[in-house]
Amino acid sequence: MQLKVQDLHVSIGKNDIVKDVSLLVGNKQFVGIIGANGCGKSTMLKSIYKSLKPQKGSVYLDNLDVLGTAPKKVSQKMSVVGQFNELNFDLTVFQMVMLGRTPHKKLLEADNKEDLEIVHNALVRTNLTEYKDRSFLTLSGGEKQRVILARAIAQQPEFLILDEPTNHLDIRYQLEVLTCVKQLKIGVLAALHDLQMAAEYCDYIYAMKKGRIIAQGTPKEIFTEELVAALYDVNCKIYENPITNNLSFVYQL
Amino acid sequence: MGQADVPLRQTFQVLVHKVSGGSLGSIEGIPNSFVNIVWQVRIPRVIFAVFIGMALAVSGAVMQALVQNPLADPYILGISSGSSLGATFAILIGFGSGSIFAQFGLAFCAFLGAITASLAVLILSSVGGRMTSMKLVLSGSVISALCSSFSSIIVYFANNAEGMKTVTFWAMGSLAASSWSKIPILVIVVITITVFFLFQYRILNTMLLGDEAATTLGVPLSRYRRFYMILTSLLTGVVVAYSGMIGFIGLIIPHIVRGLFGSDHKRMVLMSALIGSLFLIWADVISRVIIKNVELPIGIITSIIGAPMFIYIIVKKGYNFGN
Numbered sequence: 001m002q003l004k005v006q007d008l009h010v011s012i013g014k015n016d017i018v019k020d021v022s023l024l025v026g027n028k029q030f031v032g033i034i035g036a037n038g039c040g041k042s043t044m045l046k047s048i049y050k051s052l053k054p055q056k057g058s059v060y061l062d063n064l065d066v067l068g069t070a071p072k073k074v075s076q077k078m079s080v081v082g083q084f085n086e087l088n089f090d091l092t093v094f095q096m097v098m099l100g101r102t103p104h105k106k107l108l109e110a111d112n113k114e115d116l117e118i119v120h121n122a123l124v125r126t127n128l129t130e131y132k133d134r135s136f137l138t139l140s141g142g143e144k145q146r147v148i149l150a151r152a153i154a155q156q157p158e159f160l161i162l163d164e165p166t167n168h169l170d171i172r173y174q175l176e177v178l179t180c181v182k183q184l185k186i187g188v189l190a191a192l193h194d195l196q197m198a199a200e201y202c203d204y205i206y207a208m209k210k211g212r213i214i215a216q217g218t219p220k221e222i223f224t225e226e227l228v229a230a231l232y233d234v235n236c237k238i239y240e241n242p243i244t245n246n247l248s249f250v251y252q253l
Numbered sequence: 254m255g256q257a258d259v260p261l262r263q264t265f266q267v268l269v270h271k272v273s274g275g276s277l278g279s280i281e282g283i284p285n286s287f288v289n290i291v292w293q294v295r296i297p298r299v300i301f302a303v304f305i306g307m308a309l310a311v312s313g314a315v316m317q318a319l320v321q322n323p324l325a326d327p328y329i330l331g332i333s334s335g336s337s338l339g340a341t342f343a344i345l346i347g348f349g350s351g352s353i354f355a356q357f358g359l360a361f362c363a364f365l366g367a368i369t370a371s372l373a374v375l376i377l378s379s380v381g382g383r384m385t386s387m388k389l390v391l392s393g394s395v396i397s398a399l400c401s402s403f404s405s406i407i408v409y410f411a412n413n414a415e416g417m418k419t420v421t422f423w424a425m426g427s428l429a430a431s432s433w434s435k436i437p438i439l440v441i442v443v444i445t446i447t448v449f450f451l452f453q454y455r456i457l458n459t460m461l462l463g464d465e466a467a468t469t470l471g472v473p474l475s476r477y478r479r480f481y482m483i484l485t486s487l488l489t490g491v492v493v494a495y496s497g498m499i500g501f502i503g504l505i506i507p508h509i510v511r512g513l514f515g516s517d518h519k520r521m522v523l524m525s526a527l528i529g530s531l532f533l534i535w536a537d538v539i540s541r542v543i544i545k546n547v548e549l550p551i552g553i554i555t556s557i558i559g560a561p562m563f564i565y566i567i568v569k570k571g572y573n574f575g576n
Contacts, residue, residue, distance in 0.1 A: 051465045075471030082465055088321050089461045089516045099462065102455055103471035155470070 001062050001077070001158040001187050002027050003048075008057035010040075010047050017043040018054070019211040023189075025159075025204075030181075030188045032198040035208035036232050041191040042083065044208070045163050048189070049080045061159055075103035078159040079152035081145075083167065093131045093139070096147050097122055100154030122153040125180055142173035149177060153184065162190035166197065199223060199247040207231055223247055259287045267291040293433070301431035301495070302537045303530040304443040306502060308492045310529025311447050312485040313503030314510070314522055318460040319481055320386040327489040327503035330389060330482065331396035335370020336363040336493040337424060338400040338407075344419050345411040359423070360430075364494035370396050371486035375479060384475045385464065389482075425550035426499035428537050435495055446488045447526050453481075454518035461516065501555040502529055505563050512566035532559070 003025040010018040018040045025031040033041050047054040050071055059066040066074050079100070091099075100122065101115045123129045126146045131139070136147060145165065152160060160181065166174040174194070178201050181188055192198040198205055199219040207215040207227060215227050228236040234251045241248040263283045271292050312327040320329070343362035377392035378384045408417060450457070456477055459467040467474045492499075510524045533555070540554040 046465075049469055051468050070471075071468055071473050072471035075469060080466075080469035082469065087461060087463075088323055089318075089511070091458075091461065091516050095458070095515070095517050099458055099470060102459055105455060107455070108452055 002029075003159055003187055003189060004058075004060045005044075005048060006058045006060075008044060008047060008054050008059070010043050010052060010054045012043070012052075017211055018047065021057075021208075021211075021213055023206050023213065023216075025187050025189050028185055028187055029203045030190070030201055032202035032205045033189070033191045033208055034193075034195060034198055034205060034231065035191075039208045039231075040211040041208055042163055045080075045161055045189070045191055049078065049161050050074060072103055075155065077157060078161065079155035079157035080161045081148050081152050081163065081165050083163050087137060090135045090137045093123075093128060093134050093136055093147050093150075094119065096136050097128075097150045097154050100151040103155060118156060119150075119154050122150040125153055125183075126150040127176065142169045145169060145177065146173070149180065157186060159187045160184065160189075162188065162192075164191050164193055166192070166194065195223070195228065195249050196247065200244070219247060223249075259290055263287055264291050264295075268296070271296075294431075297431040297433050297436060298428050298537065299534060300436055301428050301439065302534040304439050305428070305492050305496050305499065306506075306529040306531070306533025307447060307526045308443045308488050308529075309499060309502040309533070310506035310510075310525040311450055311522060312488045312492075314507035314518075314525040315450055315457065315481055315485050316503070317507055318457045318518065319478055319485070320389050321461065321463060322386065322390060323508070324504075325390070326500075327485065327492075328498065328500075330393040330486070331370035331374045331400065332367045332486060332489045332493065333498055334397040334400035334404070335373075336367035336490065337420075337498070338370070338404045339363040339366020340423050340497075341404045341407050341420050342366070344423070345407050345413055345416045360435075360494040363423075363497075364490045366400070367490035367493050368486060370400055371482065371490070375482055379479070384478055386478075389478070422550065423497040426497040426552040426555075427548075427550060428496055428533075429548070430495060439491060439495060442488060442491045446484050447522075449484065450481075451522050451526075454522060457518035457522070498552065499533070499555060500552045501559045502533060505559045506532060509562060509566055 005024070006022045008018055008021045009016070021040075021044055023031070033044070035041050043052065046052040047057075048059050048066065050066065054067070057067075061074075061077055064074070064077060066078070097119050098111060098115070101111065101118065105111075120129075123132060126149055128143075128146055128150055131143065131147075136144065139147065145168075149165070162181065165177050165181070169177065174197065178197060181190075182201060190202075192202070202219055204218055205216065205222050206213050207222060209231055214230070215222050223238055225236050225238055228234070228238070228249065228251075232251075234253060236252075237250040239248055239250075240246070266283060267288050268291065309327055313325070316325045316327055316329060317323055319325070322329075339362035340359055343359040374389065374392045374396050375384075377396065378388040408420065411417065456472055459470050459472045460474060460477070462470070464474050489503075506529045507521070507525050510521055510528055514520045514524050533551075536554045536558060537551055539558065540549045540551045543549060543554070
């Protein structure tokens with residue numbers, strides 16, 4: 001399933017946050033968005049997943065007009081792991097993940113065997129089976145993030161949007177989350193703040209600055225020392241890491 | 254119990270006789286006044302307690318999910334002060350006191366006040382785009398403050414000691430106004446809305462996650478919020494009109510239920526309804542027997558029993574206010 005975003009324009013109040021952004025996520029591609037804080041990554045993602053209304057532009061998931069379709073229908077195809085938000089009420093991990101079945105349920109439909117199985121599989125994929133009956137609010141940040149990912153997986157999406165999914169996570173959890181997402185083998189659009197992770201996991205990358213896309217390409221094409229300097233206002237040295245054969249980054253002020 | 258001492262056996266006889274439509278048992282030999290006390294006063298009162306307790310607990314549970322705030326109660330969105338204003342108006346200015354018409358006028362004014370206030374909150378919180386839970390709570394406080402000050406003005410200028418006492422008593426809540434004639438409206442409203450919310454558990458659950466996550470699960474909250482709010486206002490409005498402001502149930506019962514059964518609304522709404530009913534029946538019983546020949550305002554009792562129950566849940570069950 002491919003995601004096509006065209007001429008997306010979002011302003012909040014008098015400020016233009018996202019300016020005429022167009023991008024494409026090919027079938028089963030893992031596409032990253034990089035850029036400094038406040039460059040408009042989250043706002044752009046929010047307007048793609050219908051949490052914000054863009055002033056202009058179109059978003060298509062194959063033939064589905066995302067912006068013009070009811071949230072329920074969109075959420076059957078696309079799930080979202082957003083930036084972390086606190087809960088005021090407690091649910092168990094199981095109940096939380098079960099909520100991922102909501103888009104597929106009619107109003108009065110009960111949860112059936114199939115739902116239980118899907119939720120179980122989502123818990124297995126995220127290594128959470130032992131946490132099933134734990135209360136969500138007692139979990140650590142990393143565990144909570146995995147629960148949210150499990151919920152997104154339980155939605156059985158054909159496309160996944162991630163907004164800095166590895167924020168606040170320890171190294172092992174970062175790797176686990178991204179590996180798990182990669183193994184889903186569906187289209188992914190992810191805002192990432194760790195360039196090395198982006199280089200390692202993404203098939204294609206868009207770089208955003210001040211609401212515009214200023215560069216795009218495969219990791220090897222896009223990552224130049226000039227681009228990183230322009231994006232984050234730091235001096236940067238990029239080298240091929242001899243152990244992983246991937247790109248590594250060194251930053252200096 | 255109460256001011257008249259009707260023996261249990263006779264109470265039972267009256268019940269069987271009346272419920273079976275006169276075909277079973279006999280009420281001969283029981284003084285007519287006892288029959289009336291049981292059938293015209295006490296039975297309606299118990300039915301009132303059942304449905305008012307249910308309504309308050311359910312609308313508290315829904316309201317807490319609606320504004321994602323564990324401190325919310327059915328009165329949080331201006332309903333209490335709106336209905337107080339209506340009631341104060343009716344008692345001190347409107348209809349005088351004593352006649353049946355005055356009672357009807359009081360209930361009607363309180364209902365009108367409640368609905369008007371919550372509509373005002375609804376409109377105010379929709380200003381400037383999307384309605385969020387924060388805006389709802391803030392608008393609720395603003396409207397409350399406004400209505401309270403108007404009530405105060407009326408009380409301040411009214412030279413009516415008897416009326417003021419009525420206002421105070423009304424504000425503490427009471428089931429004394431129960432009668433068969435009011436039961437149909439109460440039962441229909443409470444049952445319809447409660448049953449409706451029983452089937453809304455999926456949406457109530459996603460409400461707990463907040464606007465953004467709910468949208469990504471296909472549930473656009475702002476639309477549901479508006480609709481649920483109108484329904485809970487209606488529910489609370491009817492309750493307040495008939496029984497004044499019975500505090501604490503709407504706040505505490507949902508928490509007690511969460512402590513015992515968890516936050517999943519699939520069970521939570523039903524259990525809130527049941528426990529709310531039970532709780533209010535017994536609170537009413539206690540309010541009438543704890544001091545002989547005196548009927549304490551029921552709001553005092555709901556707090557006195559509710560608070561220790563709640564403390565027990567926190568201590569024993571490790572419940573932490575949903576946090």
